[in-house]
Amino acid sequence: MLTKDLAICIRAVDYSETSQIVTFFTRETGKIGAIAKGSKRPKSSFDGPIEILAHGEIVFTDSSREKLATLTEFQQQPVLLNLRKNLLALYCCYFAAELLNSLTHDYDPHAELFDGFLQFLQNSNEQQTATEDRRRVLSLLILFQLTLLNDVGLQPILNHCANCKTKYDMRNTKYEYYFSSSANGLICKDCEMSFTDKIRLNKEVAGCLANLQQIPASTEETLVKIEKVMVRHFTDLLGHPPKMAKYIVKSRLNVEDNRHDTKRG
Numbered sequence: 001m002l003t004k005d006l007a008i009c010i011r012a013v014d015y016s017e018t019s020q021i022v023t024f025f026t027r028e029t030g031k032i033g034a035i036a037k038g039s040k041r042p043k044s045s046f047d048g049p050i051e052i053l054a055h056g057e058i059v060f061t062d063s064s065r066e067k068l069a070t071l072t073e074f075q076q077q078p079v080l081l082n083l084r085k086n087l088l089a090l091y092c093c094y095f096a097a098e099l100l101n102s103l104t105h106d107y108d109p110h111a112e113l114f115d116g117f118l119q120f121l122q123n124s125n126e127q128q129t130a131t132e133d134r135r136r137v138l139s140l141l142i143l144f145q146l147t148l149l150n151d152v153g154l155q156p157i158l159n160h161c162a163n164c165k166t167k168y169d170m171r172n173t174k175y176e177y178y179f180s181s182s183a184n185g186l187i188c189k190d191c192e193m194s195f196t197d198k199i200r201l202n203k204e205v206a207g208c209l210a211n212l213q214q215i216p217a218s219t220e221e222t223l224v225k226i227e228k229v230m231v232r233h234f235t236d237l238l239g240h241p242p243k244m245a246k247y248i249v250k251s252r253l254n255v256e257d258n259r260h261d262t263k264r265g
């Protein structure tokens, strides 16, 4: 049986001199693994070798779900060219593709997540001034990561303490904020003792997580700190650090306000 679907390539490995094994995230079918025979030949029905983030309409035969599907057509949309010129944006997109691959199951469709991922790629591909770009790309990545968690049923609890349900009072300057992966969300000062994996957050980071609308306008420093929390959380969820994480944030551990750091900078 032939199936037609919209697809984004989230992984591609060489299978032979001329063929590749490709993982697609498709809109209606979900994630599929497919063999693309002859994809590396100069004249193939796939518009050339298939790279990560390539997207467009595919046709595949899906004889048995136990085995790889066979890709028969791939009409690739134009390459997201600006990504090739902006390394951080490219790495953020690769990171998003890696997380999507890790957190979704074969043949489990998530149409809205597909649309969100495609939009994320297109937004990341938009070109802005160099100074604005790092901030914008990081905020897009964080928001996509949260969308992904929501969509696969792992939505973190961010609007009140994940343990005792106390609402946050962001105006209270003496308040302390933590994030814990084992609690799956923000936790308050009264509960932090019970969670050994907690990370102390500064007020800006906690404020953004409790109110995601603040993320696009945040400083780069705050966004990097939020991304470190996200990386730590994904490391816990996956049981290993995501491969692309080290290209986005350097250290995963220290997300507290560090005055020595700010002085040095």
Ligand SMILES: [Zn+2]
Binding pocket: 161, 162, 163, 164, 165, 166, 187, 188, 189, 190, 191
């Ligand atoms: Zn609490």
